[in-house]
Amino acid sequence: MAGNGEKKPILEMVQADGAQEDCVTFVMHDEDHTLGNSLRYMIMKNPDVEFCGYTITHPSESKINFRIQTRGGVPAVEPLQKGLKDLHEVCQHVLNTFQTKVNEYKEREETPME
Amino acid sequence: MAATSRNVEEIRNRVILEEFGVKNVHTTDFPGNYPGFQDCWDMKNFQKNFRIDVVRLDENNIEFDMVGIDAAIANAFRRILLAEVPTMAIEKVFIYNNTSIVQDEVLAHRLGLVPIKADPRLFEYKNIAEESGEQDASEIDTIQLHLKIKCSRNPRASKESSDPRELYLNHMVYSKDIKWDPLGNQADVFADCRIGAVHDDILIAQLRPGQELDVVMHCVKGIGKDHAKFSPVATASYRLLPDITLMEPVEGEKAERLKRCFSCGVIDLEDVHGKKVAKVVNSRLDTCSREVLRHEDLKNLVKLGRVRDHFIFTVESTGILPADVLMQEAIKVLMAKCQMFLNELSCAGTQ
Numbered sequence: 001m002a003g004n005g006e007k008k009p010i011l012e013m014v015q016a017d018g019a020q021e022d023c024v025t026f027v028m029h030d031e032d033h034t035l036g037n038s039l040r041y042m043i044m045k046n047p048d049v050e051f052c053g054y055t056i057t058h059p060s061e062s063k064i065n066f067r068i069q070t071r072g073g074v075p076a077v078e079p080l081q082k083g084l085k086d087l088h089e090v091c092q093h094v095l096n097t098f099q100t101k102v103n104e105y106k107e108r109e110e111t112p113m114e
Numbered sequence: 115m116a117a118t119s120r121n122v123e124e125i126r127n128r129v130i131l132e133e134f135g136v137k138n139v140h141t142t143d144f145p146g147n148y149p150g151f152q153d154c155w156d157m158k159n160f161q162k163n164f165r166i167d168v169v170r171l172d173e174n175n176i177e178f179d180m181v182g183i184d185a186a187i188a189n190a191f192r193r194i195l196l197a198e199v200p201t202m203a204i205e206k207v208f209i210y211n212n213t214s215i216v217q218d219e220v221l222a223h224r225l226g227l228v229p230i231k232a233d234p235r236l237f238e239y240k241n242i243a244e245e246s247g248e249q250d251a252s253e254i255d256t257i258q259l260h261l262k263i264k265c266s267r268n269p270r271a272s273k274e275s276s277d278p279r280e281l282y283l284n285h286m287v288y289s290k291d292i293k294w295d296p297l298g299n300q301a302d303v304f305a306d307c308r309i310g311a312v313h314d315d316i317l318i319a320q321l322r323p324g325q326e327l328d329v330v331m332h333c334v335k336g337i338g339k340d341h342a343k344f345s346p347v348a349t350a351s352y353r354l355l356p357d358i359t360l361m362e363p364v365e366g367e368k369a370e371r372l373k374r375c376f377s378c379g380v381i382d383l384e385d386v387h388g389k390k391v392a393k394v395v396n397s398r399l400d401t402c403s404r405e406v407l408r409h410e411d412l413k414n415l416v417k418l419g420r421v422r423d424h425f426i427f428t429v430e431s432t433g434i435l436p437a438d439v440l441m442q443e444a445i446k447v448l449m450a451k452c453q454m455f456l457n458e459l460s461c462a463g464t465q
Contacts, residue, residue, distance in 0.1 A: 010458060035452075041184050046155060077463070084459075090160065091448050091449040094180075095442060
């Protein structure tokens with residue numbers, strides 16, 4: 001998406017006072033269900049995560065509150081990074097498979113004509 | 115009711131369509147929910163179960179199946195196709211002369227909605243940093259088009275005709291009249307592309323003799339989230355593969371009625387020992403109207419559902435980019451989003 005780094009934060013972390021690093025709410029700007037739901041799915045698949053959810057605080061503002069609580073003393077940033085990496089890998093695999101299949105289809109369509 | 119192993123498989127894999135509602139909609143296979151199942155994220159498992167089958171592909175349409183992925187990610191692709199794949203569209207309209215009946219703002223609105231055939235990947239977003247001053251249209255972020263047309267009376271028309279097509283010249287302004295003005299080095303870079311409207315026959319305005327239009331237009335790169343004119347798809351949608359199971363053999367006249375409750379080609383009648391027996395042939399063609407559940411004697415013979423991880427995508431492009439290219443761009447947009455946050459986290463981590 002276009003320009004969002006000029007002194008405007010795109011990711012903030014909010015932590016309750018006194019809590020350790022394992023319960024954090026991330027505020028992601030300029031995001032909505034597109035990234036929120038898919039990221040939530042990937043992070044929920046992580047067995048270290050006790051709670052993961054996101055809300056859109058108000059439909060007029062394009063930002064999401066993304067909360068992660070972990071068990072076993074794991075800092076909450078780790079499942080977030082792992083979730084983002086896993087989602088990135090999933091997309092890469094989907095892209096490769098899609099390109100292969102489309103090329104195969106196009107070749108199959110051409111060969112009967114020869 | 116105790117969860118037998120078959121029941122559990124059904125809860126995990128199927129969305130159940132009942133008479134008055136839909137059950138088991140949400141994904142529940144997260145680690146810890148089902149004892150005995152390994153539900154942690156496993157890339158190898160995903161790659162083993164994932165597949166894509168292209169059913170139909172032509173210039174502007176693609177229909178393909180995506181199997182083995184969750185609804186959250188499939189929906190993300192659909193949302194990105196509608197709203198976050200960038201295209202070029204007319205944004206600024208400089209009206210030098212408009213004596214037609216169509217008001218300036220209405221004309222500008224209509225021009226904005228005309229799809230422009232220019233590959234958006236070759237252009238940059240326009241920097242809106244400057245506030246008041248007119249930003250110069252540079253060749254890397256703007257396409258300049260013009261539309262100059264004047265309607266006049268046809269001198270060769272016969273006296274009695276009342277057909278506007280005969281009486282007037284240029285009385286219908288079509289999108290083919292939009293011409294490109296190359297800026298800077300665009301003439302060399304785009305020497306072999308025809309930059310203009312995708313379709314030639316979009317009616318923009320109607321004129322009568324003496325009326326004319328003289329407008330200059332600037333196209334910029336944008337996304338559907340900003341304005342729907344930037345959306346590259348006519349529509350992009352998906353549906354889940356229907357799953358029809360017959361609980362007991364259905365024969366004779368009931369089989370005929372059962373066949374009529376579903377779409378054509380879903381149920382076929384086979385000849386077994388002289389009797390007609392119903393068989394599910396191709397559940398993909400069904401539109402899931404649940405008509406069978408309206409008949410008292412038929413509704414307990416069938417179980418209707420959908421396969422939760424089998425998505426049948428249909429993407430129809432407006433013609434700016436081919437449909438398969440659009441899908442690839444959408445996947446790249448999602449990857450870019452993830453990468454952006456990963457970079458943010460690693461920057462924040464090193465500080």
